[in-house]
Amino acid sequence: MTRSSNTSEPWRVGVLFSRTGFMAVIEETQLRGTLTAIEEINAAGGINGRPLEPVVYDPGSEASAFGRYAKKLMVEDGVSTIFGCYTSSSRKAVLPVVERLNGLLWYPTLYEGFEFSPNVIYTGATPNQNSVELCRILMERYGTRFYFIGADYIYPRESNRIMRELIRNSGGTVVGESYVRMGASRGEFLPVMRDVKRAQPDVIFSTVVGDGTVYLYQAYADLGLDPKVMPIASLTTTEAEIRAMGFDVGEGHITAAPYFQGVGSERNSSFVRDYKKRYGDDEPTNMCLEASYFQVNAFAKTLEQTNSMDTEILRASVMGSEFEAPQGDVAINPLWGHADLWTRIGRANRQGQFDLVYESPSCVLSDPYLLGYGRSLGQKNLELA
Amino acid sequence: MQETIDIARFAREPQGAGARKDASGRDAPSGPSSSRSFWNLKVAVIVDRDDDGERLIRELQRLRCDVHHEWPMPSQIPAQYDVVFCVLSPDLPQRLPWIPGEPASALVVIDPGTGMLDLNLLHNCAAHGVLHYPVTSRSVQSTLALARGHFLYERRLRGRIEKLDESLRTMRSVERAKSLLMRLKNVSEEEAYNYLRRQAMERRVTIGAVASAIIDSYELLG
Numbered sequence: 001m002t003r004s005s006n007t008s009e010p011w012r013v014g015v016l017f018s019r020t021g022f023m024a025v026i027e028e029t030q031l032r033g034t035l036t037a038i039e040e041i042n043a044a045g046g047i048n049g050r051p052l053e054p055v056v057y058d059p060g061s062e063a064s065a066f067g068r069y070a071k072k073l074m075v076e077d078g079v080s081t082i083f084g085c086y087t088s089s090s091r092k093a094v095l096p097v098v099e100r101l102n103g104l105l106w107y108p109t110l111y112e113g114f115e116f117s118p119n120v121i122y123t124g125a126t127p128n129q130n131s132v133e134l135c136r137i138l139m140e141r142y143g144t145r146f147y148f149i150g151a152d153y154i155y156p157r158e159s160n161r162i163m164r165e166l167i168r169n170s171g172g173t174v175v176g177e178s179y180v181r182m183g184a185s186r187g188e189f190l191p192v193m194r195d196v197k198r199a200q201p202d203v204i205f206s207t208v209v210g211d212g213t214v215y216l217y218q219a220y221a222d223l224g225l226d227p228k229v230m231p232i233a234s235l236t237t238t239e240a241e242i243r244a245m246g247f248d249v250g251e252g253h254i255t256a257a258p259y260f261q262g263v264g265s266e267r268n269s270s271f272v273r274d275y276k277k278r279y280g281d282d283e284p285t286n287m288c289l290e291a292s293y294f295q296v297n298a299f300a301k302t303l304e305q306t307n308s309m310d311t312e313i314l315r316a317s318v319m320g321s322e323f324e325a326p327q328g329d330v331a332i333n334p335l336w337g338h339a340d341l342w343t344r345i346g347r348a349n350r351q352g353q354f355d356l357v358y359e360s361p362s363c364v365l366s367d368p369y370l371l372g373y374g375r376s377l378g379q380k381n382l383e384l385a
Numbered sequence: 386m387q388e389t390i391d392i393a394r395f396a397r398e399p400q401g402a403g404a405r406k407d408a409s410g411r412d413a414p415s416g417p418s419s420s421r422s423f424w425n426l427k428v429a430v431i432v433d434r435d436d437d438g439e440r441l442i443r444e445l446q447r448l449r450c451d452v453h454h455e456w457p458m459p460s461q462i463p464a465q466y467d468v469v470f471c472v473l474s475p476d477l478p479q480r481l482p483w484i485p486g487e488p489a490s491a492l493v494v495i496d497p498g499t500g501m502l503d504l505n506l507l508h509n510c511a512a513h514g515v516l517h518y519p520v521t522s523r524s525v526q527s528t529l530a531l532a533r534g535h536f537l538y539e540r541r542l543r544g545r546i547e548k549l550d551e552s553l554r555t556m557r558s559v560e561r562a563k564s565l566l567m568r569l570k571n572v573s574e575e576e577a578y579n580y581l582r583r584q585a586m587e588r589r590v591t592i593g594a595v596a597s598a599i600i601d602s603y604e605l606l607g
Contacts, residue, residue: 067484074485075478075509096486100511114553161554164604165561174604369553 010046010053011309013038013299014073016084016094017292021061022183022210026288027086029240030108031056033292034083036278041296047303052296055079059090061183061210067093074101080309081106083296086288087209088112088154095120104311106299108291110235110257112158113368119311121318122338123295124288125258127162128367130235133343134256135166137358138233143202144172149192149216152179156207159235162370163205175199184212189219197223204232213237214245217253227252231347238286239352247352257287258341259327260354268326284352285326291339294325298332330363338366423448423529429463430454431471432495437518441470441495444525464489468533470516472497478509485511491536493528555593562596565603 015034017027035054042051055077059065066085073079074097082098083106085091091107098105098119105120113126138146146167150156156179164174176199178192189212196204208216213236220232233254239261242250261272261284271293275285302318303309320334331340340363346354428450432438438456445452453466462469464482471477473494483489493514496502507515514532516524559581566577581599585592 071478071484078505093484097484100486101509114550165557168561168600168604370557 008050010051011303012053012055012077012079014070014077014079014082014084015054015056016059016066016069016073016082016090017086018061019058022212023061023086025211025214025244026209026236026238026240026286027061029286029289030084030086030292032275032279033108033289034296036275037293037296037300040274041300047300048307052300063087063089063093066090067097070094070097070103070105074098074103080104080311081299081314083108083292083299085109088158091120092154102311104314106295108295109288112155112162113370114158116336116368118315118337120337121295121298121315121332122336122366122368123291123298123332123341124339125235125256125341125343126338126366126368127159128370128372129258129341129343129364130256131159131163131166133358133360134233134235134254134345135163135170135172137345138203138205138254139167139170139172142229142231144170145175145201145203146172147175147196147199147201147204148177148207149196149204150177150179150207151184151209151212152181155209159207160205175201180208180212182212183210184215186215186218189215192216193219193223193225197225200230202230204230206232206234207236208234209236213241217241217245217249221249238288239284239354240286240289242348242352243282243284247348247350250348250352251350253348254345254357255348255354256343256345257354258330258344259285259287259290259325260344260346260356261285262346262353262356263327263344265326265328267324267328271326287327290326294323294327294330295339297325298323328363333366336366336368338368340365420448420526422533423450423526426450426468426529426533427466428452428529429466429469429471429490431458431462431469432456433472437520441516441520441525444520444522445470445529447522448526448529450529466490468493468529468536470495473503473506473510473515475503475506477506481510485509488513488536488539491532493532551593555591555596558596558600559592562599565599569603 015031017031018024019028019031038052038054041047046052055073057069059069070082073082080103082103085094085107086109088111094105095117099117103119106123107120108123110124110130111126148160150160167174176195178195180188180192206216217232231252231254235256237253237255238257272285276283298318301323302314302321306313306317318332319337320332322329322331327342333340343360343364344356345358347357349355428445430442430445430452432441433456442452442454458474460480461482462471462480468491470493473496488511492510492512493516494510494512495516498518513535514528516528562581563574563577566572566580567574581592581595584595
């Protein structure tokens with residue numbers, strides 16, 4: 001798999017995001033982020049004179065299809081590096097394949113943490129980079145009574161377990177909890193919202209993903225509830241979902257993310273400008289798109305140095321490396337292979353953008369097993385970055 | 386030198402590993418490296434029934450494996466056997482019904498010995514062993530033993546990782562339950578932990594289950 005440098009043969013990489021099914025809204029933007037980065041790199045002459053060639057499949061929002069396509073990529077297409085996956089169930093389907101055949105999966109999505117594979121580079125946030133600060137701010141501004149709504153799969157169950165721990169340790173309570181099935185229809189959110197109305201929490205913490213996000217926020221709006229008093233807080237509702245549900249529906253709700261389109265840096269301004277030029281003025285960027293974009297650039301910078309697609313060599317080289325991303329300076333944590341990312345908390349406005357409520361002073365070291373957050377919010381991890 | 390090669394922890398599934406008596410009624414040596422561990426092993430053999438194929442099938446039958454022969458090669462390799470012997474074909478990875486890393490059985494590929502050896506193809510099959518024609522009794526036995534041994538070892542490792550992941554989560558709830566108990570019952574760390582352990586033993590559940598129950602009920606009380 002190590003190729004000689006005297007060639008213009010393309011570097012082939014695999015890309016696995018759903019363009020169809022109930023996860024398409026967000027995964028489509030991750031596909032765009034990946035392909036945008038690849039096109040930019042190729043336009044600038046490729047890597048050591050060789051272009052990147054993406055081999056793209058659409059797993060159609062079905063977890064087992066991610067496993068099958070990962071096998072196809074590695075076995076039939078001879079690819080060893082794969083960019084892809086949004087849901088934790090799809091990542092867990094790809095995991096045995098990349099581990100057994102020694103591939104490298106670049107995973108650009110926030111997730112619940114508590115995982116470490118030598119065959120994955122994680123570039124989305126883990127709970128210490130979003131949930132911890134989110135919990136503190138919600139309790140400060142809105143109150144201590146939480147209601148959990150989630151889709152019924154790994155990520156919501158695990159995120160809620162962690163959130164519950166944070167809330168309890170800071171003296172708050174969880175007054176209700178409901179799960180809807182993955183790919184639930186609009187009607188299934190009405191009884192949930194009625195239960196919320198009955199329980200009268202101060203905050204709704206949502207781990208609903210995909211099309212369900214739109215139904216949830218719309219059901220909330222239909223019942224005439226007020227986000228100023230009882231907002232929905234989420235780790236996954238980005239500009240893409242807000243646009244899908246309607247700006248008026250999304251306004252006032254809270255999201256924690258390493259990146260919002262509104263991040264005010266020169267790097268981000270040009271990223272947003274180029275993206276809009278390519279896909280249209282009303283197409284917003286979002287955190288998952290941004291992670292998909294910067295991880296391809298991180299990969300390219302690494303490959304430029306190694307000039308080899310060999311997983312062992314690539315991984316050794318990427319660990320500990322630093323990159324300038326649209327969200328700011330980030331690094332791949334050498335201990336965990338997870339990215340050190342920024343913590344930001346935003347409130348959606350009428351323009352479908354997020355106004356910043358909180359921003360970390362620099363990127364926050366990743367701590368996927370929450371080793372630094374054993375007992376309470378007061379006991380914070382040392383931020384060395 | 387030992388008479389038999391000590392292949393680490395090579396064993397039949399527990400249900401197949403019952404104590405067997407030999408003809409004289411004495412307890413037979415049924416250690417993990419005994420050839421008796423091949424008895425009734427369900428083996429699929431996917432080869433042409435030429436002289437080499439016949440020799441392989443005969444040897445497996447002599448070892449008292451439960452042999453199932455299939456030819457031509459099916460589009461999907463069957464998954465319900467303990468071990469699969471299959472001729473290495475360029476599209477073998479696609480014919481395997483499992484994804485690499487989660488095999489349903491041990492896989493021995495047979496190199497027919499013609500053409501260039503494709504190491505990448507071998508890698509993509511994620512096989513547990515390779516057999517070369519013409520086979521000998523020794524090569525079949527040793528390959529079968531190692532392939533089966535590696536397959537079971539991998540499965541144990543996967544199980545261990547799963548267990549570790551689960552334990553990590555459990556440890557967090559035990560920690561939380563312990564500090565809850567210390568606060569509510571005003572007891573020491575040692576006493577809180579002993580309480581959890583005693584409850585788990587009396588109720589015959591895991592300490593993690595007791596911890597979760599305590600945390601949940603505390604939350605219900607508010």
